[in-house]
Amino acid sequence: MAAKHFPVEASHILMFARSVGDDNPVYSDAEAAKKTEAGGIIAPPTFAQSGAQFDPDYGLRPKIGQPWFGSGKEPTGIKREPGGGGRGGGGGGGGLHAEQHFEYHRHLKPGDVLTATTSPGKTWERESARAGKLVFSESVTEYRDQNGELVITARGVGVRTERPIDAKS
Amino acid sequence: MALSASKLKVGDVHTARLVEDLKRTQIVQYAGASGDYNPLHTDEVFTTKVAGYPSVFAHGMLTMGMTGKMLTDYVGDARLTKYGVRFTNQVWPGDTLDSTATVKAVTEKDGVKVVELDVATVNQNGVVVVSGYAEARVDD
Numbered sequence: 001m002a003a004k005h006f007p008v009e010a011s012h013i014l015m016f017a018r019s020v021g022d023d024n025p026v027y028s029d030a031e032a033a034k035k036t037e038a039g040g041i042i043a044p045p046t047f048a049q050s051g052a053q054f055d056p057d058y059g060l061r062p063k064i065g066q067p068w069f070g071s072g073k074e075p076t077g078i079k080r081e082p083g084g085g086g087r088g089g090g091g092g093g094g095g096l097h098a099e100q101h102f103e104y105h106r107h108l109k110p111g112d113v114l115t116a117t118t119s120p121g122k123t124w125e126r127e128s129a130r131a132g133k134l135v136f137s138e139s140v141t142e143y144r145d146q147n148g149e150l151v152i153t154a155r156g157v158g159v160r161t162e163r164p165i166d167a168k169s
Numbered sequence: 170m171a172l173s174a175s176k177l178k179v180g181d182v183h184t185a186r187l188v189e190d191l192k193r194t195q196i197v198q199y200a201g202a203s204g205d206y207n208p209l210h211t212d213e214v215f216t217t218k219v220a221g222y223p224s225v226f227a228h229g230m231l232t233m234g235m236t237g238k239m240l241t242d243y244v245g246d247a248r249l250t251k252y253g254v255r256f257t258n259q260v261w262p263g264d265t266l267d268s269t270a271t272v273k274a275v276t277e278k279d280g281v282k283v284v285e286l287d288v289a290t291v292n293q294n295g296v297v298v299v300s301g302y303a304e305a306r307v308d309d
Contacts, residue, residue: 012202019195019202020234021188026246037171038247045237045249049230053204060207070208075218097229101253155253164221165259 001141003054006114013043013110016050043108048143048152049100051116096165098136099157106151113146121155132162171245172307174275174282181272183243187235187290189265191227196262199231229256232266232299236290239268244305250283254301258292265293270303282307 010030017027022044025032033041052058062068069078108114121138128134136159143152188195193211200211205228208215216225233254240249260266268290275284284307290299 016202016234019199020231020238021195022234022238022241024238024241024246036246042247044234045241045252046230046234049205050203058204060205062206069215070206070212071214071218075214097256099253099255100230100233101251103251104249107247107249 001051001055001058001116001118003051003114003116006051006054006116006143008043008047008108008110008112008114010041010110012050012053013041013047016047017044020044020046038107038109041110045102045104045107046100047108048102048114048116048141048154051114051143055116095158095160097156098159099155101155103153104151105149105153108143108151112151114143114151116141116143118142128161131165134162135160171248172243172284172305174284174307174309177272177275177284177307179272179274183239183270185239185242185268187232187239187266187268191260191262191264191266193225193262196225196227196231199228199234203228203230205230224262226262227260227264229254229260229299232256232260232290235266236268236288236299236301239290240270240286240288240303240305243270244284244286244303244307248305248307249303250306251302251304252288253303254288254299256298257300258296258298260292260298264298266290266298268299273302275307282309 014028026036026038067078069076118139118141121140123137126134136157138157141154145151196210200206210225210228213225216222270286270288273285273287284305286303288301288303289297291297
């Protein structure tokens with residue numbers, strides 16, 4: 001993920017917290033949040049991932065005027081192997097999220113304006129009985145605030161599978 | 170409501186139910202909030218006919234996010250210093266998830282007491298869907 005301008009906003013934090021089923025008022029109620037140790041509204045621990053909203057090239061968001069690999073008239077809008085960058089998914093096997101790690105130097109709050117820069121890490125392969133050949137790739141994203149301070153370091157690992165994963169029952 | 174190092178013991182466990190009968194709509198809600206619109210999570214036609222899965226399934230990050238609520242409810246607001254997971258199995262609509270944090274160690278880093286936790290989330294069949302760790306600042 002690369003985002004030059006990732007504004008952290010209270011309404012986005014509210015929607016994100018709702019979507020993960022978290023009704024803690026520290027994510028939604030400024031008055032209640034003031035009385036907590038956080039001292040005001042903060043973002044939930046995995047919120048940084050939603051910086052994808054502010055990555056102009058993020059491949060897993062339909063873009064105006066461009067083909068999209070999800071279904072419409074046909075089961076897919078694109079005939080070639082989809083993916084669209086990053087850990088894009090779909091096709092016969094496709095890309096999935098294998099690991100995610102966060103290190104918090106401080107917690108995000110409304111008013112922060114972040115930049116996110118991602119650098120590629122290691123890649124490796126492994127054979128799996130459930131999904132065939134697995135190709136893993138790592139990336140490290142640094143989130144810096146409006147003062148240039150590093151606030152979150154994130155490490156993600158994506159995996160492309162040779163075929164869809166057999167679910168464990 | 171922060172934790173105290175003096176009261177924590179290795180092996181202490183905190184558990185919480187994250188979701189019962191996960192709905193497709195919640196997955197859609199997460200897609201909208203996070204910006205991850207991968208059709209594998211929201212588009213049943215694409216996912217069954219093109220990708221070859223039996224149905225849409227949850228974003229790993231949705232399960233990590235729900236598991237994060239279990240953690241922050243336990244350690245308190247703004248206390249987490251590290252949180253990481255592996256996504257070990259897919260989460261499907263209809264799944265019921267329970268999550269556990271287990272105290273692995275209570276240590277001191279740069280003069281601050283921290284608790285190290287093992288984290289695991291399982292589905293209704295006892296299959297681990299998320300496995301990881303967290304670290305949080307605690308009081309003395």
